[in-house]
Amino acid sequence: MSISVVLFTCDLRLHDHPPLAAALDGTEQVVPLFVRDRAVDAAGFAAPNRLAFLADCLRDLDAGLRERGGRLVLRSGDLVDQVRKVAAEADADEVHMTSDVSAHAHRREERLRGVLEAEGVRLHVHDTVTTAVAPGGVVPAGSDHFAVFTPYFRRWSQERLRDPLAAPRTVTVPDGVDSEPLPSRDDLSGLSEGLAAGGETEGRKRLTAWLRTGLAGYEDRHDDLAGDATSRFSPHLHFGTLSPVELVHRARRAGGPGAEAFVRQLAWRDFHRQVLAARPAAAAADYRTQHDRWRSERTAGQDIEAWKEGRTGYPIVDAAMRQLRHEGWMHNRGRLLTASFLTKTLYVDWRIGARYFLDLLVDGDLANNQLNWQWMAGTGTDTRPNRVLNPVTQAKRYDPDGSYVRRWVPELAALEGPAVHEPWKLRGLDRAALDYPDPIVELSEGLARFKQARGRD
Numbered sequence: 001m002s003i004s005v006v007l008f009t010c011d012l013r014l015h016d017h018p019p020l021a022a023a024l025d026g027t028e029q030v031v032p033l034f035v036r037d038r039a040v041d042a043a044g045f046a047a048p049n050r051l052a053f054l055a056d057c058l059r060d061l062d063a064g065l066r067e068r069g070g071r072l073v074l075r076s077g078d079l080v081d082q083v084r085k086v087a088a089e090a091d092a093d094e095v096h097m098t099s100d101v102s103a104h105a106h107r108r109e110e111r112l113r114g115v116l117e118a119e120g121v122r123l124h125v126h127d128t129v130t131t132a133v134a135p136g137g138v139v140p141a142g143s144d145h146f147a148v149f150t151p152y153f154r155r156w157s158q159e160r161l162r163d164p165l166a167a168p169r170t171v172t173v174p175d176g177v178d179s180e181p182l183p184s185r186d187d188l189s190g191l192s193e194g195l196a197a198g199g200e201t202e203g204r205k206r207l208t209a210w211l212r213t214g215l216a217g218y219e220d221r222h223d224d225l226a227g228d229a230t231s232r233f234s235p236h237l238h239f240g241t242l243s244p245v246e247l248v249h250r251a252r253r254a255g256g257p258g259a260e261a262f263v264r265q266l267a268w269r270d271f272h273r274q275v276l277a278a279r280p281a282a283a284a285a286d287y288r289t290q291h292d293r294w295r296s297e298r299t300a301g302q303d304i305e306a307w308k309e310g311r312t313g314y315p316i317v318d319a320a321m322r323q324l325r326h327e328g329w330m331h332n333r334g335r336l337l338t339a340s341f342l343t344k345t346l347y348v349d350w351r352i353g354a355r356y357f358l359d360l361l362v363d364g365d366l367a368n369n370q371l372n373w374q375w376m377a378g379t380g381t382d383t384r385p386n387r388v389l390n391p392v393t394q395a396k397r398y399d400p401d402g403s404y405v406r407r408w409v410p411e412l413a414a415l416e417g418p419a420v421h422e423p424w425k426l427r428g429l430d431r432a433a434l435d436y437p438d439p440i441v442e443l444s445e446g447l448a449r450f451k452q453a454r455g456r457d
């Protein structure tokens with residue numbers, strides 16, 4: 001009897017799952033395995049919001065496997081040790097898993113390959129599971145990755161994607177391979193109140209609804225902060241409960257400008273993954289240094305605290321930071337302008353902002369988070385590294401009647417229309433009645449400091 005282990009990592013689904021399909025194709029029984037990797041926890045990625053979403057995903061994956069006659073095996077510890085142990089317990093000949101892009105993932109895969117090979121077990125690593133186009137799948141002449149999005153997107157768009165795979169009908173798991181109890185979000189504390197539910201079932205429900213009612217309007221509405229009209233697929237893409245290949249196929253089949261704009265965003269995700277795969281150090285170090293001497297916790301402690309707490313005195317920045325804390329998620333336009341405010345207006349190190357986002361974001365993702373932070377800090381792939389987003393102009397453009405600010409900053413709820421974006425313009429008793437801080441910095445001062453730092457004054 002031939003047996004395979006399918007190691008689930010950031011691909012917690014049954015639909016369109018190449019490692020599972022390949023294992024079921026070649027063997028009679030499979031062990032669906034997830035390992036809580038201690039090294040990932042120790043590196044600070046075990047944030048409560050993501051652990052809760054992960055718990056939902058594991059329970060849903062287990063339920064989906066049980067409907068098909070199988071079950072999920074959960075272990076925790078060193079991932080390589082655990083996979084080796086489970087492969088030995090099941091007497092498996094092969095292990096199938098999904099490729100990943102971080103330095104840790106590369107090292108882990110190499111170590112796993114060595115350990116398994118020594119025991120006569122083959123490791124198969126599959127790509128296009130968590131990206132539509134594999135990192136390195138398209139490269140420019142003379143380089144191992146694209147450093148600029150537009151030419152990348154041109155090539156990415158011409159790639160022929162594989163067809164999505166159906167979910168398996170039956171999964172047979174051998175006896176005698178025990179599982180630890182699955183975690184539950186009820187056992188966790190410190191969660192954001194408005195945290196989304198995880199799991200493939202939930203992701204697929206969202207997908208159906210999005211194709212019916214969201215996609216067509218995406219191009220016009222994706223920047224409307226109050227409208228909240230984006231897909232909110234990001235945690236599902238991070239945990240792999242939705243497949244990028246399937247999303248691109250289904251959006252293209254729907255067609256139209258909304259679908260095109262949405263597919264372009266999925267390409268941004270692949271773009272950042274191919275940058276990180278080629279330059280793993282970009283998770284912590286400038287991709288393109290501008291020789292910044294950033295302000296730090298020591299020199300800008302109060303400004304950083306005000307930014308984190310959503311009390312900078314700039315309502316649009318504060319609204320977005322409070323959405324992050326409340327939901328463990330923030331609208332993309334909010335992420336852009338809060339990151340610009342921290343790195344450019346306050347001239348604080350992008351790593352401090354990126355760390356705080358990773359502590360809270362349910363979709364917190366090394367490639368997308370660190371490289372978007374670097375993009376906004378001007379140390380990444382942006383071809384205009386010194387652009388600064390003015391929070392007042394941004395607020396008037398993307399929250400024209402102020403509803404987003406009133407939703408998240410109740411102290412300002414009585415202010416009508418766009419006046420809510422500039423409470424400092426109120427006079428006398430009207431201003432005194434507001435329990436809301438004055439701006440912690442003048443925008444002109446922040447801009448002058450940034451220009452001087454970048455040698456542009």
Ligand SMILES: Cc1cc2nc3c(=O)[nH]c(=O)nc-3n(C[C@H](O)[C@H](O)[C@H](O)COP(=O)(O)OP(=O)(O)OC[C@H]3O[C@@H](n4cnc5c(N)ncnc54)[C@H](O)[C@@H]3O)c2cc1C
Pocket residue numbers: 222230231232233234235237238262265266268269270272330331332333335336339357361363364365366368369370372373376
């Ligand atoms: C400072 C900063 C930090 C960010 N950190 C993360 C992060 O940790 N995890 C994360 O998934 N995204 C991150 N993003 C990218 C983006 O903001 C989110 O993916 C998006 O807001 C998620 O909402 P959505 O799923 O409704 O997106 P939609 O607008 O519906 O887009 C669909 C999908 O496309 C991808 N996508 C959209 N915009 C981007 C982008 N700019 N870069 C890469 N992929 C994109 C996402 O996977 C998203 O789910 C960050 C952006 C910035 C500016």
